[in-house]
Amino acid sequence: MIESIQIKLLPEEVSDLVLIKKRLALEVGHNDFVFRWKKRSIDARKKRILINATFEVAKSESEFTPLKGFQPAKKLKGTVHIIGAGPAGLFAALRCIEFGLKPIVIERGKDVRARRRDLAKLNKEQIVNPESNYCFGEGGAGTYSDGKLYTRSKKRGDVDKTLALFVEFGAPKDILIDAHPHIGTNKLPQIIVDIREKILLHGGEVRFESKLTDIEIVSGKVSRIQINSEKWENVEELVLATGHSARDIFDLLHRHHIKLYAKPFALGVRVEHLQEFIDKIQYHGRVNDAFLPPSSYSLVTQVANKGVFSFCMCPGGIIAPCATEQEEVVTNGWSPSKRNNPYSNSGIVVTVSPDDFENSKDPMVCLDFQKSVERACWEAAGKTQEVPAQCLKDFIDRKVSKSFPRSSYQPGIVSVDLNTVLPKMIADRLRKAFLDFDKKMKxxxxxxxxxxxxxxxxxxxxxxxxxxxxxxxxxxxxxxxCAEGAGYAGGIISAAIDGMKVVEKIAEKSEQKIA
Ligand SMILES: Cc1cc2nc3c(=O)[nH]c(=O)nc-3n(C[C@H](O)[C@H](O)[C@H](O)COP(=O)(O)OP(=O)(O)OC[C@H]3O[C@@H](n4cnc5c(N)ncnc54)[C@H](O)[C@@H]3O)c2cc1C
Known part of the structure; x- marks a missing residue:
């Protein structure tokens, strides 16, 4: 029988297996057992930082349940067109193969390696390729990211299956036990390549530089899709996993009078501190500690009836230019697996809801607002991929910054009073929220x-x-x-889970048809 045992360890004790066995033996009452890690998290609330460690203990290794990996069907029959090769599209394709359905993945961007060259151009020459950038291309928006793999999803089975698949395709096993697992930009691309190769090996198709440009609807069903404004092809089932940045897809659906709704999202700024400073606060002065990972934070407050919160915090990370068009600027963040850059960055964002606008019933109302802010920032910083920037205290004091300590954002920053660029409903709340965050993190x-x-x-x-x-x-x-673009997921893991769930529904439907 497997027993689950929780103990507390000091950070420096985590890799001492002899000590761990002794501590577990005290709990079990004898020495005749094997153990493996189940979960671990850092408790840094007090000065004495502890690791909450959960282990599985059994009589022999064979008692441990093996990971349930990818289980391909022998034959594929029936096709599913999947638009988008982000986490949702790729995991949907894997699930199709498990259910004996042939996935045809259609991706507007380039394969993961070719995509890297376009990112270099974006960073160094400020050229945005609208088909190949930080959001579009093989692996989707999550490929060149921090690769954080945590989710608010409470469905442990789905999360565990997804993490197990990531491990099967090359992610470190630590992601199965860490409370806040992450992979890192340097490791994600190879994992994506391995997923693609598995899809091809088992009879699926993956096409790059193929953009869905139109659909034909006959009797309440999509009968054909058009690729790159040229070729039409018939479809049986169509999974739309195009992500939150595929604005042309929203336009396309709207043009066809397909029902869409505006939905709440969040918008604000990305703040960058030195990682050492964040560690100092979070680890009570303990910096450059070999036994502790670069620390993160999660902040949330309410200002004038709206949530303001930290989003996609990247310890040891870099701020990335994430525009998908030339005439806009967008930021987000990434980190390598070691999170060893000297900077820490995080989005600090305010909830925006359709009700904030007069025309709240217009499905495009939040999208239009998002676009207008991205464009205003692009104009304010000189119509390149440089972004408007301001030192945080200056932002609160409404002073244009005279100089900056540093920035990891490669295309460059331009000093601007963000209070004059961001909409008032955002800037006013951000200033108040930052003062609240300063109380929580001095x-x-x-x-x-x-x-x-x-x-x-x-x-x-x-x-x-x-x-x-x-x-x-x-x-x-x-x-x-499907997933993030349709408003049913947020983040890599929940997008991957939604991709798989959608395919399970399609498989259910085809089984019903056969029966
Ligand atoms: C820089 C950055 C860092 C991030 N860091 C994290 C993180 O650490 N952890 C986390 O959980 N999440 C992170 N995210 C968010 C995460 O990447 C997304 O939540 C996730 O990728 C959504 O998955 P998806 O499959 O729904 O959509 P996407 O990943 O957006 O994939 C959609 C795909 O569809 C393709 N596509 C779009 N339109 C068309 C079309 N017309 N025809 C064909 N193909 C099309 C796109 O090219 C894209 O590849 C980050 C995002 C960015 C940009």
Whole structure:
């Protein structure tokens, strides 16, 4: 029988297996057992930092349940077109193969390696390729990210299956036990390549530089799709996993009078501190400690009836230019697996809701607002990929910063009073929220921290509604709005889970047809 045992360890004790066995033996009452890690998290609330460690203890290794990996069907029959090769699209394709369905993945961007060259151009020459950037291309928006793999999803089975698949495709096993697992930008691309190769090996198709440009609807179903404004092809089932930045897809659906709703999202700035400073606060002065990972934070407050919160915090990370068009600027963050850059960055964002606008019933109302802020920031910083920036204390004092301590944002920053660029409803709340955060993390507000604007692609500003039971669009029977772009996921893990869930619904439907 497997027993689950929780103990507390000091950070320096975590890799001492002899000591761990002794401590577990005290709990078990004998020495005749094997053990493996189940979960670990850092408790840094008090000066004496502890690791909450949970182990599984059994009589022999064979008692431990092996990871349930990828289980391909022998034969594929019936096709599913999947638009988008982000986490949702790729995990949907894997699940298709498990259910004996042939996935055809259609991706507007380039393969993960070719994509890297476009990112270099974006960083160094300020050229945005609208088909290949930090949001578009193989692996989707999550490929060149921090690769944080935590989710608010409470469905442990789904999360565990997804993490197990990541491990099967090369992610470190630590992600199975860490409370806040992450992979890192340097490791994600190879994992994506391995997933693609597995899809191809088992009879799926993956096409790059292929953009969905139109659909034909006959009798309440999508009958054909058009690729790159040229070729049309027939479809049986269509999974739309195009992410929150595929604005042309929202336009396309709207043009076809397919129901869409505006949905709340969040918008603000990305703040950058020195990682050492964040460690000092979070680890009670313990910096450069070999036994502790670069620390993170999670902040939340309410200002004038709206949530203001930290988003996608990247310890030891870099701020990335995430625009998908030339005439806009967007920030987000990434980190390598070791999170060993000297900077820490995080989005600090304010909830935006359709009700904030007069035309709240217009499905495009939040998207239009998002676009207008991205464009205003682009104009304010000189119409390049440089972003408007301000030291944090100066932002609160409404003073244009005279100089900056540093910035990891490669295309460059331009000093601007962000209070004059960001909409008042955002700027006013951010100033108050920062003062609250400064109480929670002393020193958070200073001119050693730099704000970069905007952080705007937090989640989709549009919902593509689907039926609760079938997961198909409420009006179009074989169209499956999926994951982040449709408003059903936020982040890599939940997007991957939603991709798999949608395919399970399609498989259920085809089984019903056969029966
Ligand atoms: C820099 C950055 C860092 C991030 N860090 C993290 C993190 O650490 N942890 C985390 O959980 N999340 C992170 N995210 C968010 C995460 O990447 C997304 O939540 C996730 O990728 C959403 O998955 P998805 O499959 O729904 O959509 P996406 O990943 O956006 O994938 C959609 C795909 O569809 C393709 N596509 C779009 N339109 C078309 C079309 N017309 N035809 C064909 N293909 C099309 C796109 O090219 C893209 O590849 C980060 C995002 C960015 C940009």
């Amino acid at each position: 020193g958070f507000v200073s001119n050693d921290a730099v704000l970069h604007a905007p952080e705007s692609r937090t989640s989709s500003p549009i919902q593509i509604p689907r039926d609760r039971e079938s997961f198909a669009h409420i009006e179009i029977k074989n169209l499956y709005p």
